[in-house]
Amino acid sequence: MIAFTPNDEQQLIIETVRRYARERVRPAAHDADESGATPPEIISTGWELGLLPSALPEQYGGFGDEHSAVTGALAAEELGYGDLAAALHLLTPNLFGIPLLHCGTEEQKKKWLPQLTDAEFVPATAALVEPRWDFSPHTLNTTAERAQNNYVLNGHKAFVPLAAEAQAMLVYAREGGATQAFIVEKGTSGVTILDREKNMGLRALPTYEVKFEDVRVPREARLGGDAGCQIDLLLNYSRVALASLAVGVARGAFEYACDYAKQRETFGRPIAQYQSIAFMLAEMSIEIDAARLMAWEAAWTLDQGKEATQKAALAKQYADEAVLFVTDRAVQVLGGHGYIREHPVERWLRDGRGFASFLGMAMI
Amino acid sequence: MIDFEIPTPIERQMQLLGMLGEQVMRPIARYYDEHEGERPWEYINMIWQTVRAQGGRTLAAGDEKSSSGEKKPRIGNLIMVHTVEALSWGDAGLYLSTPGGALGGAAVEATGTPEQKERFLKRFGEGEPKWGAMAMTEPQAGSDTASIRTNARLTDDGKYWILNGEKIFVTSGLMAAKESPGFVVVWATIDPTAGRAGMKPFVVESGTPGMTVAKLEHKHGIRASDTAAIVFQDCRIPFDNILGSAEVARPTAGEGAPKGFKGAMKTFDATRPAVAAGALGITRATLEFTAKYLKDRGVKVRYGVPLHQQTAIERDLLHMEAQHRASWLLVLRAAAKMDAGEENTLEASMCKVKAGAVANAVAQKAVELLGPEGYSCKLLVEKWMRDARINDIYEGTGQINRLVVARRLLGYSSKELR
Numbered sequence: 001m002i003a004f005t006p007n008d009e010q011q012l013i014i015e016t017v018r019r020y021a022r023e024r025v026r027p028a029a030h031d032a033d034e035s036g037a038t039p040p041e042i043i044s045t046g047w048e049l050g051l052l053p054s055a056l057p058e059q060y061g062g063f064g065d066e067h068s069a070v071t072g073a074l075a076a077e078e079l080g081y082g083d084l085a086a087a088l089h090l091l092t093p094n095l096f097g098i099p100l101l102h103c104g105t106e107e108q109k110k111k112w113l114p115q116l117t118d119a120e121f122v123p124a125t126a127a128l129v130e131p132r133w134d135f136s137p138h139t140l141n142t143t144a145e146r147a148q149n150n151y152v153l154n155g156h157k158a159f160v161p162l163a164a165e166a167q168a169m170l171v172y173a174r175e176g177g178a179t180q181a182f183i184v185e186k187g188t189s190g191v192t193i194l195d196r197e198k199n200m201g202l203r204a205l206p207t208y209e210v211k212f213e214d215v216r217v218p219r220e221a222r223l224g225g226d227a228g229c230q231i232d233l234l235l236n237y238s239r240v241a242l243a244s245l246a247v248g249v250a251r252g253a254f255e256y257a258c259d260y261a262k263q264r265e266t267f268g269r270p271i272a273q274y275q276s277i278a279f280m281l282a283e284m285s286i287e288i289d290a291a292r293l294m295a296w297e298a299a300w301t302l303d304q305g306k307e308a309t310q311k312a313a314l315a316k317q318y319a320d321e322a323v324l325f326v327t328d329r330a331v332q333v334l335g336g337h338g339y340i341r342e343h344p345v346e347r348w349l350r351d352g353r354g355f356a357s358f359l360g361m362a363m364i
Numbered sequence: 365m366i367d368f369e370i371p372t373p374i375e376r377q378m379q380l381l382g383m384l385g386e387q388v389m390r391p392i393a394r395y396y397d398e399h400e401g402e403r404p405w406e407y408i409n410m411i412w413q414t415v416r417a418q419g420g421r422t423l424a425a426g427d428e429k430s431s432s433g434e435k436k437p438r439i440g441n442l443i444m445v446h447t448v449e450a451l452s453w454g455d456a457g458l459y460l461s462t463p464g465g466a467l468g469g470a471a472v473e474a475t476g477t478p479e480q481k482e483r484f485l486k487r488f489g490e491g492e493p494k495w496g497a498m499a500m501t502e503p504q505a506g507s508d509t510a511s512i513r514t515n516a517r518l519t520d521d522g523k524y525w526i527l528n529g530e531k532i533f534v535t536s537g538l539m540a541a542k543e544s545p546g547f548v549v550v551w552a553t554i555d556p557t558a559g560r561a562g563m564k565p566f567v568v569e570s571g572t573p574g575m576t577v578a579k580l581e582h583k584h585g586i587r588a589s590d591t592a593a594i595v596f597q598d599c600r601i602p603f604d605n606i607l608g609s610a611e612v613a614r615p616t617a618g619e620g621a622p623k624g625f626k627g628a629m630k631t632f633d634a635t636r637p638a639v640a641a642g643a644l645g646i647t648r649a650t651l652e653f654t655a656k657y658l659k660d661r662g663v664k665v666r667y668g669v670p671l672h673q674q675t676a677i678e679r680d681l682l683h684m685e686a687q688h689r690a691s692w693l694l695v696l697r698a699a700a701k702m703d704a705g706e707e708n709t710l711e712a713s714m715c716k717v718k719a720g721a722v723a724n725a726v727a728q729k730a731v732e733l734l735g736p737e738g739y740s741c742k743l744l745v746e747k748w749m750r751d752a753r754i755n756d757i758y759e760g761t762g763q764i765n766r767l768v769v770a771r772r773l774l775g776y777s778s779k780e781l782r
Contacts, residue, residue: 002442003367004697010366070366134673235668262774273781278770279763285773286714289697290690297693300368313668314686320671321683356671 021082072364080248385454420488452645457588468496537592574599585750
């Protein structure tokens with residue numbers, strides 16, 4: 001039955017994450033962007049919210065019932081509303097945990113999932129993106145070849161968050177004609193973490209290019225064992241997460257622009273009382289709501305266990321465009337002040353522009 | 365709860381209406397586009413059986429009462445938006461010519477006494493096809509409804525109202541005022557000095573002396589539907605034909621719109637999502653046709669390819685599909701909120717803004733994508749583009765609805781944000 005109201009439990013999660021985003025993340029976001037690092041205590045406070053453990057079953061140390069993409073989408077929006085770099089930082093262990101939960105063998109789950117429920121933030125990550133314009137998750141340049149009881153990985157990855165500190169990394173590679181994932185533990189020889197990347201936005205998030213040269217991992221490191229992994233399912237979890245994060249970024253920019261427009265006066269009245277500004281704000285809010293509903297529907301479809309690629313891809317595409325539109329308009333509402341880094345809207349535009357290039361960098 | 369499952373009765377109904385659209389509406393859509401002014405009786409007579417069975421409710425959302433008495437969730441507005449969407453998918457012009465109470469009936473439903481509902485709405489459950497209509501717009505006043513000049517004066521004995529004025533853009537005005545025993549709900553002021561507080565709706569029965577259909581418009585699209593100009597010259601109607609109270613409640617300082625008028629504006633909360641749904645019926649028809657036409661000719665569409673790697677045509681089609689779906693979800697949200705008994709003015713205007721814009725953008729792009737074939741009258745695509753165009757205009761233009769949205773978001777009154 002069609003309904004659009006989060007249940008009580010979800011409402012509680014929204015409120016908790018929103019409070020964290022507003023009171024802890026937001027005030028630190030400007031300095032984090034300038035200095036290139038989110039303060040560790042903000043990440044550890046966020047980790048204490050227990051978002052990942054609550055999505056993991058009790059038998060693996062979690063305290064969740066069932067992993068729900070809808071609930072994850074709701075939390076992701078609030079995190080994005082706080083700060084995108086901090087959100088992606090905090091969600092990085094999900095890049096390892098969610099694929100294991102859905103595609104891992106029993107041994108893999110038993111070995112790794114309990115480690116992701118620690119009281120301390122656990123840096124585990126994944127490497128999917130490759131540094132080329134025509135990167136596609138279905139035709140990766142990174143390869144995996146079977147050599148007796150090992151797999152040998154070769155390739156070059158980019159946008160790998162927290163690669164330098166990660167205890168373990170899920171590396172996506174082409175094996176035969178398909179995309180598979182391999183667990184690579186810290187210190188494995190042949191893995192080179194290159195210099196930290198510099199991007200237009202996400203400046204507080206440490207991401208790296210990583211090189212794999214004849215990296216040997218045991219046969220058991222292949223995600224899902226002989227069955228392998230369902231790359232499309234995992235991409236859909238990523239699309240829903242990114243779409244929801246984009247909604248959060250857009251919502252933050254919209255609210256800021258509204259507040260500004262109601263205070264800033266020209267010709268004797270607040271600029272929000274001019275249609276040229278008011279109509280922009282109206283359109284921004286419509287795009288945000290529309291993008292959110294698209295993300296929810298895709299998440300719901302995933303939770304139903306139905307084929308969700310079409311819905312998730314459209315939701316992501318919609319959000320990619322909506323977040324750019326909204327953050328760009330927010331800069332415009334602030335005029336010259338919007339271009340100055342003292343106000344956060346230009347940062348949101350830099351962050352927002354990235355979504356069209358992001359894939360596999362968040363999962364919920 | 366967050367849930368996107370369509371209730372089974374609606375799913376079943378959509379299948380039936382889809383068949384009706386395909387087998388009855390599509391084959392005659394072009395004919396009535398080219399023969400503006402002819403009535404599509406084959407459609408009218410067929411749909412009337414259904415409308416009559418539902419007591420003429422084509423726009424007012426009626427919830428069935430459960431026979432066992434258990435409380436079922438209300439889904440009347442969800443049913444309504446699905447119905448309008450499906451019929452508009454068949455053909456928007458034909459849908460608009462559907463007999464029944466339409467906007468006139470909705471006004472009676474929303475503001476009439478039980479006696480008035482019985483007296484005016486009973487006709488839609490019996491006999492031959494009849495139409496209700498709503499006359500609001502005047503040559504000098506569209507969205508600015510408070511500037512309406514049509515007036516109603518009480519006779520000295522207090523038994524009758526005398527209406528004088530001119531109304532335009534009355535959907536189904538000809539059928540409601542003249543060619544069937546229907547009625548027109550006319551908005552008129554009983555006190556021109558009182559602004560909105562003096563504005564009242566009156567029911568004028570078909571054929572009442574003094575009510576004349578002065579003109580039938582020739583339109584860009586939705587040509588199967590008649591759009592009339594109606595003139596009232598000393599048109600006398602019984603006192604009891606006023607809907608709601610005859611008192612003029614002058615607003616005191618600090619108060620917003622007067623109660624009666626506000627109540628009437630409330631009908632927009634239900635009708636705007638319905639109009640948005642109609643827009644998206646055309647959009648879905650256009651999208652499905654265009655996608656299939658291109659697919660049959662070897663154009664591939666891949667889902668999940670990032671924006672920068674999509675072909676131009678893929679990007680257009682995926683953009684159209686995403687925009688359509690997003691608009692439809694906004695419509696569902698507005699309808700579900702109304703069914704839940706929650707205020708939905710903001711959501712209703714949001715979905716109307718979005719659907720009005722998307723219906724146009726998608727139909728206009730479809731004409732482009734099909735090249736010379738898109739522009740040709742061989743296909744219905746050019747007609748769908750013309751039919752779509754009204755949706756950003758009627759039931760509040762995109763601009764007036766942006767104003768409604770902005771005022772709600774910013775907490776401004778209509779005086780503060782004009």
